[in-house]
Structure formats: C-alpha cells, structure tokens
Amino acid sequence: MSSIVVVGAGLSGLTAAYRLSTGGADVVVLEAGPRPGGRVDTETHGAYVVDTGPDALTAGYARYLRLVEDLGLQHRLADTAAVIGLVRDGRIIDVDPGKPWRLPFTPALSFAAKIRMLGGLVHARKAIAEVDSYEMSCSAARDDPERSAAEFATDLFGTEVADYLIDPLMRLTTGSGAANASCVNVLGALGAWSSSLKTVRGGLGIVTDELADRLDVRYGATVTRVDDTATGVVIGYHDESGEHEMAADGCVIGAMYHQATEMWPTLSAACPAFGDKLRNVKLISVSLGYSAHTATRAYPVLVPTTENPEALLIFMQHNKCADRAPDGHSLVTIYTDTTVTDSFLDRTDRELELWAAGIIEGLCPELVGRREMSVVTRWPMAGYLADPGFWRRSSRLLESLPTDGRVKVAGDLFGAGSMESATRWGERAAEELLRHLDDHR
Ligand SMILES: Cc1cc2nc3c(=O)[nH]c(=O)nc-3n(C[C@H](O)[C@H](O)[C@H](O)COP(=O)(O)OP(=O)(O)OC[C@H]3O[C@@H](n4cnc5c(N)ncnc54)[C@H](O)[C@@H]3O)c2cc1C
Known part of the structure; x- marks a missing residue:
C-alpha cells in the first residue's frame, strides 16, 4: 500500500x-485550519444557512456532480430558481430562460442589442464550444495579453451587450469586470454558464464535510x-505539539x-x-437576512460595473434553495468587486453591513425596515485574477x-476558479500520482 500525504483539506x-x-493508497491529509472545506464554507445563523464562500x-x-453522487449525496442536489436578475437603470429586471417566448420582449437589452447578441453568438459558436472553462491550458493560444474581455466583447457584440451582459458575466465568474478579464473567459463563461444552476440542500459545506x-x-x-527525494517525499509540518516530519511515497x-x-x-522555479x-x-x-420576501424571483442578480463599480454581484439565496432562509424570509448575499476590496478590508462589520443594506434595499424597497441578520466574511485570497495573458x-x-x-x-490554478476546477484537478493529481507509483513499484 502506498502512503500519501495530501496538503490542504x-x-x-x-x-x-x-x-x-479509494484507489488503494494509505492517505493522511494535513490541514492548517480548524475545519475542512477551505474556501468552501457554510455557516448556520439561527434558521439561516449561509454559504459564505462559493455559491x-x-x-x-x-466532475463535482459525479463526486456528490459517489458520496451518496445525490438526494441533496436541487435545481435553483431558473430566473436571472439584471440590474439596469437602478432596478432589477427578472429574465426567465424557462420562458423563451418572453425573451425577445425583456427590457434587459434594447432590440438592437438583442440582434447584435444573437449575431455575436452565432459568429463565436465554434470558439465557445471549444473552450473548456475548467481546463484553460487547451485554450491558452486564444488568450491575448493585449486585449481585455471588454474590448473583445465590444468588437463581437457591441457596447450595450458588452456592458450589460458580458461585463456582469465576467464579474460572476472572475471576481471583477470585463476590463480586468482575459478574452478567453468570455468564451468559457458563455459555454459553461448556459447550463441550468444547481445547488446542494443544507449548504455546499455538506460535500466537503462528508469527504x-x-x-x-x-x-x-x-x-x-x-x-x-529519490525514494519518496518528506513532509515537514508543525502543530500545537511542535515540529514534525512525515515520510511518504507521494x-x-x-x-x-x-x-x-x-x-x-x-513550483515557483518551474515558471517564475x-x-x-x-x-x-x-x-x-x-x-x-430579512423578515420579508423579495419581489424578484431571481437567484443570481448580475450587476454591471457601469451600474455599480463596488458591488460585484448579488445572490438571492432564498431563491437558490428554500432551506437557506425561514419561510417568507430572504437571505441576500452581496460581494465587493476585487478592484475595491482593499479599500473595504479595514471597514468594520457594521460599516460593511450598512454598505450592503444601502444597495440591496435600494434595489428591493420591500425589504426596508425588515433586516434581522448579517454575516460578513473577508476573503483576502479568494482566487487568482484571470487578467489578459493569465x-x-x-x-x-x-x-x-x-x-x-x-x-x-x-487546486484551481489551471481552470476558471471554481469548485469544478478544484474537483477536476484534485482527481487528476490523484490519477497521476497513482500511475507514477504503479510505474515505479
Ligand atoms: C468568496 C468566494 C466566492 C466563490 N464563488 C464561487 C462560486 O460561486 N462557484 C464556484 O464554483 N467557485 C467559487 N469560488 C471558488 C471556489 O471556492 C474555489 O475554486 C475552490 O473552493 C478551491 O478549492 P481548493 O481546494 O483548490 O482551495 P482551498 O479551498 O483554498 O483549500 C486549500 C486548503 O489548504 C489549506 N492550507 C494552505 N496552506 C497550508 C499549509 N501550509 N499546510 C496545511 N494546509 C494548508 C488551507 O487552509 C485550505 O483549507 C469562490 C471562492 C470564494 C472565496
């Protein structure tokens, strides 16, 4: 039996x-923190279930969904509300892809922009199909260090679609607007995020806890x-009882x-x-958390940078899954954009709560006076910025x-920062290591 040490839970x-x-190795996981999951984190606050990291x-x-099934957790998988919100002119417009006959009439985009969007999608359909968001090395040649996602999208779709669809899609998938993203991310996100949205009942932390x-x-x-070393690996680590060494095969x-x-x-020497x-x-x-339901039925609410450069994105968690908030209540999560986070990190939780409430209650006036719960989580290392050339x-x-x-x-270094990349590259590392150890037995 090979002995393996995994760093990071x-x-x-x-x-x-x-x-x-499950491949037959004897495995120990060393984790610096006090809990499993890393960036995946679900907290319970009264009757609210809050995914504070990935959502x-x-x-x-x-790969992620197959892992959930392998763990016997498929009964926890659920579809979220299909409706997507878009902030335009200071209000949320609900767009329901489940009702395609209504899409031509949505006020989210002008008629001319809808035509430009269809033309751009037809033009780029082959490239969209070829980009695998979770394994971007295959598409690295398409990445242009001199051209941002914003420039690429404006050429392909025109300014309105670039500003009101592609930019908020980049904020959803990269943590900042299209001006800071690689053009490959546009193709990747259009392919990857055209599928329906799913979630895990009880919170995403259930999966990492089960593992x-x-x-x-x-x-x-x-x-x-x-x-x-030539014969194995030696891992140095410290815990509350002192310094230790552990020898393993991989x-x-x-x-x-x-x-x-x-x-x-x-790792750094390989490519400085x-x-x-x-x-x-x-x-x-x-x-x-609010003691009232939002008028919007959307789960993700996309926020274009032109509408609000500070607020990256909003998730209506009660529309993700009914178990995230008590009946008739709402749970709303808002993120800061990467470009402003540094200037927000020193703010107190109370100041951040008031910032968030100002934006959410401006968009959803039905929530004013009904705020009853707040959770603030700072993520100074949320991921890697996929800027042009990344x-x-x-x-x-x-x-x-x-x-x-x-x-x-x-890890999630080689694909769009996501739970799917983390699962895929975790599986790949395991497969490669088992193969290596088999070959050298
Ligand atoms: C706010 C936020 C929102 C996100 N939104 C989404 C989303 O909506 N959808 C999506 O798919 N993804 C999203 N992501 C990305 C997703 O969370 C990550 O891609 C994924 O969880 C990465 O998992 P990982 O195991 O590679 O890394 P991590 O979760 O960072 O795990 C690394 C682990 O290693 C441990 N560690 C570090 N150093 C040491 C050491 N020296 N010794 C021992 N242990 C160590 C850490 O404590 C940590 O537990 C989001 C992330 C954040 C932060």
Whole structure:
C-alpha cells in the first residue's frame, strides 16, 4: 500500500485524498485550519444557512456532480430558481430562460442589442464550444495579453451587450469586470454558464464535510516543507505539539499557489513569470437576512460595473434553495468587486453591513425596515485574477512542472476558479500520482 500525504483539506485536496484512498493508497491529509472545506464554507445563523464562500454551480459541473453522487449525496442536489436578475437603470429586471417566448420582449437589452447578441453568438459558436472553462491550458493560444474581455466583447457584440451582459458575466465568474478579464473567459463563461444552476440542500459545506468524515484529516497541522527525494517525499509540518516530519511515497499539494510555493519551491522555479505577474482576487461577502420576501424571483442578480463599480454581484439565496432562509424570509448575499476590496478590508462589520443594506434595499424597497441578520466574511485570497495573458502564463506553468515526480499540484490554478476546477484537478493529481507509483513499484 502506498502512503500519501495530501496538503490542504479544501475541495481539491479532499477530492484527491478520496480518489487516492479509494484507489488503494494509505492517505493522511494535513490541514492548517480548524475545519475542512477551505474556501468552501457554510455557516448556520439561527434558521439561516449561509454559504459564505462559493455559491453557484451549474449542471455542467460534471466532475463535482459525479463526486456528490459517489458520496451518496445525490438526494441533496436541487435545481435553483431558473430566473436571472439584471440590474439596469437602478432596478432589477427578472429574465426567465424557462420562458423563451418572453425573451425577445425583456427590457434587459434594447432590440438592437438583442440582434447584435444573437449575431455575436452565432459568429463565436465554434470558439465557445471549444473552450473548456475548467481546463484553460487547451485554450491558452486564444488568450491575448493585449486585449481585455471588454474590448473583445465590444468588437463581437457591441457596447450595450458588452456592458450589460458580458461585463456582469465576467464579474460572476472572475471576481471583477470585463476590463480586468482575459478574452478567453468570455468564451468559457458563455459555454459553461448556459447550463441550468444547481445547488446542494443544507449548504455546499455538506460535500466537503462528508469527504473529510471518510478520511484521516489532521487539523491545525501547517506544512512548511515538501522535499521530493529519490525514494519518496518528506513532509515537514508543525502543530500545537511542535515540529514534525512525515515520510511518504507521494504528496498532493492542494494549497493555493502562494502557500504551495513556500513549502515546495519547485513550483515557483518551474515558471517564475507566473508568480511575478500573479494577482489575487480579493472579495468580501456580506449576507443579510430579512423578515420579508423579495419581489424578484431571481437567484443570481448580475450587476454591471457601469451600474455599480463596488458591488460585484448579488445572490438571492432564498431563491437558490428554500432551506437557506425561514419561510417568507430572504437571505441576500452581496460581494465587493476585487478592484475595491482593499479599500473595504479595514471597514468594520457594521460599516460593511450598512454598505450592503444601502444597495440591496435600494434595489428591493420591500425589504426596508425588515433586516434581522448579517454575516460578513473577508476573503483576502479568494482566487487568482484571470487578467489578459493569465491563461498563457498558467499553461506555461503547467508545461514546466515535472511530470514524473512524486509531488503533484491540485487546486484551481489551471481552470476558471471554481469548485469544478478544484474537483477536476484534485482527481487528476490523484490519477497521476497513482500511475507514477504503479510505474515505479
Ligand atoms: C468568496 C468566494 C466566492 C466563490 N464563488 C464561487 C462560486 O460561486 N462557484 C464556484 O464554483 N467557485 C467559487 N469560488 C471558488 C471556489 O471556492 C474555489 O475554486 C475552490 O473552493 C478551491 O478549492 P481548493 O481546494 O483548490 O482551495 P482551498 O479551498 O483554498 O483549500 C486549500 C486548503 O489548504 C489549506 N492550507 C494552505 N496552506 C497550508 C499549509 N501550509 N499546510 C496545511 N494546509 C494548508 C488551507 O487552509 C485550505 O483549507 C469562490 C471562492 C470564494 C472565496
């Protein structure tokens, strides 16, 4: 039986550990924090169930959904409300893709913009089908370091569609507007986010909790060193009882890039340009509970940068799944845009609550005077900014990594920052490591 150490009990590390252990390996997971999930986090506040980190997933999350089924949790999968909201001229317009005959009449876009949008979609359909959002190295050649998603979308669809559809779609999928995104993200998001939206009853943390329950996870164990030797790996870590070393046949690193490079410098040495230019996505999520239901039936409410440069996106959680708020109540989550988060990080929770309430209650006046709960979560390392040129650099990093070593990298570095990328790259790390150990047995 091979012995493997997995660093990090986030979704990618836990997925790798689960696949390794069902593949016959003896696996220990070392996690610096006190709980499983990493960026996946569900908190309960009274009768409110709050996903403070990732929120949305689509029917196209093939690996993630298969993992949920393998864990016996398929009964928890649910469809969210199909309605999508768009903020235009200071109000929310509900768009229901389940009623396609109404789409030509939606005031979300002008008639001319709808025609431009259809023309652009027909023109780009082959490219959209070719881009795999969760494995962007295949599409790195399409990434133009000199051309932003905003410029690309304006050429393809015209200004109105670029500003009111593509820009908020980039905010939903990258953490900032189209001016800061790669043009490949436009193609990827149009393909990936055309599927219906799904969720997990009880909160997304149920999946990572279930994975952790089936594994040997040691919490409060911070890995400081991963040494790849000719005969195995040696992991240095510390916990409350002191410094330790653990020898194993292989290792999967599921920590984020900046943490992974500290313990395993081979990662930064493989392609220094990647680390030099890397910018992190920083977000703050503010979730507010209200003792009234919103008029909007939408789950995601897209916010174009031109409407509000500070508010990235809004999720109406009670329209995601009925269990997120008590009957007749609403749970609304709003995020800061990456470009403003630094200037918001020092604000108190109360100041952030008031900022969020001002925007939400301006859009949903039926909620004024009904606020009863608030949760603020700061994410100074929410992900990696997929700016123009990012996918070329990420693809070069992937090509430069040693393929025959005993150390594999999981995480969401090589696909759009998402639970699907984390699952996919966790599984890939496990498969490659099992193959390597088999070949060298
Ligand atoms: C606010 C927010 C909103 C998001 N929205 C969405 C969304 O709507 N849909 C979607 O699909 N995705 C979304 N994401 C992205 C998604 O959460 C991530 O892509 C995914 O969870 C990454 O999982 P991971 O395992 O790769 O990394 P992480 O979850 O970051 O896990 C890494 C783990 O490694 C541990 N670790 C780090 N260093 C060490 C060390 N030295 N020793 C031991 N352990 C260590 C960390 O404590 C952590 O638990 C969002 C993320 C955030 C923050």
